[in-house]
Amino acid sequence: MPVEAVLLAQGNELTTGLTTDTNSSWLAGRLWGLGIDVRRIITAPDRVDDLVEIVAQAADLAPIVVATGGLGPTRDDLTAEAVGRAFGRRCRLQPEALQWIEARFAAMGRPMADSNRKQACLPDGCTPLENRWGTAPGFAIDAPSGARLYFLPGVPSEMKPMFEAHVEPDLRRRADLDPPHLHTIRVLGVPESTLEELVRAVERPGLEIGFRAHAPEVQVKLRFAPGVPEAERRATVEAARQRIGWRAFGVDCGDLAEVTGHLLGERGQTLSLAESCTAGRLAAWVASVPGASAWLLEGAVVYSNAAKVRTCGVLPETLDRYGAVSEPVARQLARGIRERAGATWGIGITGIAGPGGGTPDKPVGTVHIALAGPGGVEDHRRFRFPGDRQRVQTFAAGSGLAMLYKRLVTDQK
């Protein structure tokens, strides 16, 4: 049985939607890596009764509690008081904590406000945790239930180093930690429900399988219990990958832009893009990878027909005859941008992202994508993507890159 933990997050900015709680997902990931399962994440506003309630509840739910927020100098910051009330401890000025705060203000050359003294008022019996990245000390405390609770500031740039300096070493000293192994298969172009059916065949004891949709890709997460040997893990992951096929573009790797970019980089090949309905989305994605200038030569956002003709050499008569959203135009875009840029590969994308512009013949979501390479136009596909404008654009960009990736890995010449 893995050790369990509860995360607490406090603050009106979280319960009114002004701030997204990124602390808890960061902490959950770090605890997971230590073999600690998060059983609950509980967020409450800055009201002392609610805080007392969630602190007491958390200490009963799991032996480890990590809380963020509520340690600042303002009247909203009620954590120490709430912890004191939850466990029947008085809050007192802790000389050590006060010294840290005073030293920090002295180092910044700023006078310390009276309100900052409050930050050194901590529950009896706690262990103050030094904050070298801000003014608010944290603290650790043992609850009557036996649970150990850690309280950290809510500012991520203070919370993260304090977790690493104080909490993680304390947790690692626990003898009962035994970290599991996580592997991620990254997939583009297979719906989650199909993936689940494909991957079911590799199920075995000591393996948990989860899926994460992160448009346009889906990730298959395989979590192996601590005892599973590496060779068995590798074989299982490989079996799952083979069942999915080439659309599983990597294991424990970056996204498709990174994987494809590095393939191009290794081969000294280059890429050019002619985008109509995706309007630069694919170029921006390819360029999100550091070092992309080694393989991305040029992109053309050819939104107007005139731009398609001028920049990618699309023939006006082709536009007249087939319309801008058509196979011949996608082919001419791919070939045209490839020649213009002098690149190894050219991708042409033209479609109807919506919400307007659809016809019975070419409904919203219709996208034509062509791939040009050393052998001329080597691939063309017609898609019909569901969803809103942004989703159509995202999946069109993903599918264009997937066509190039497929060409790169299925023919290794």
Add this chain to the structure above:
Amino acid sequence: MPVEAVLLAQGNELTTGLTTDTNSSWLAGRLWGLGIDVRRIITAPDRVDDLVEIVAQAADLAPIVVATGGLGPTRDDLTAEAVGRAFGRRCRLQPEALQWIEARFAAMGRPMADSNRKQACLPDGCTPLENRWGTAPGFAIDAPSGARLYFLPGVPSEMKPMFEAHVEPDLRRRADLDPPHLHTIRVLGVPESTLEELVRAVERPGLEIGFRAHAPEVQVKLRFAPGVPEAERRATVEAARQRIGWRAFGVDCGDLAEVTGHLLGERGQTLSLAESCTAGRLAAWVASVPGASAWLLEGAVVYSNAAKVRTCGVLPETLDRYGAVSEPVARQLARGIRERAGATWGIGITGIAGPGGGTPDKPVGTVHIALAGPGGVEDHRRFRFPGDRQRVQTFAAGSGLAMLYKRLVTDQK
């Protein structure tokens, strides 16, 4: 007393840190706007016992519960079962929900997997909620405590429209809601701490002010108590907007791409873009607005120097003398793409997004942006953006568009 709500979020991807829960902050913001205070956000893994526990706990804590996740076709998706157990209801195949799923697969031209039938198995006595954005129907159910619970899918692009189509209207029908008035001032290019000082002057009873950073913009949220008359609200919002200046680009409006695009559309003006370090990010943003084809003519992702010369007419000697990241190159990019596209406006962006490529003279984050228009190159600015590659790209794209917006609103000719 405002009405209270509890948010539930379900999924191992949340409790293992694979995904940040953005659904709950979005929902918290929407409820806040309706005058509903979120008292708790509770996240649990995909374990049926835990889900039963949090569903029951939530129904006791508040009269409104909105839950996300766990409605998919996989065995991880346990929400309906957990709700059934929490409230002593059997789950049964709901013909109406099954019809929705079948119709959706038929429309996509894809066969429906057996696992998708499970998505139509919902607790007795619930009201199925149609999902026109994905396959998973949601449902609403009344708990024995009297609380009303809404269950929505975890995919944000399905969850958000379902909240708007089903949950919000249902909540508004509640007689005891007395929604406050929420106004949002949207700002680009002013740090949050500066905004806070600027806006402090308009504070008054019955007004809560919050700030939401959503790169590259910051939103100032003004929540007025239900009783504040419209004229007073308008005057307060206007006073805050005037204190911020032109960088407050709108109130209760779309993002800067939408506002600027509609300004161009109204005037029959057009836009062209030459992007180096942002690599299509600005074009994709401009094109995210439905109808953008009316104002966006062409974009050039001129990542290589050869592309800058070929497509935007940058002079090779300018590149040699000043380097690609320089004011003269930004000016030539803006002028070159404007002439090429025959557009009213041209924006040229060149910079160092990092992590590599910085020099003492031109550190990472250095970006030059120029705006060309009827009067030639009408504006140029040099920026030094902090943060990682993605942040530099995001702020560079935002700043380029802000320069055009400023030009459009400060000179109405």
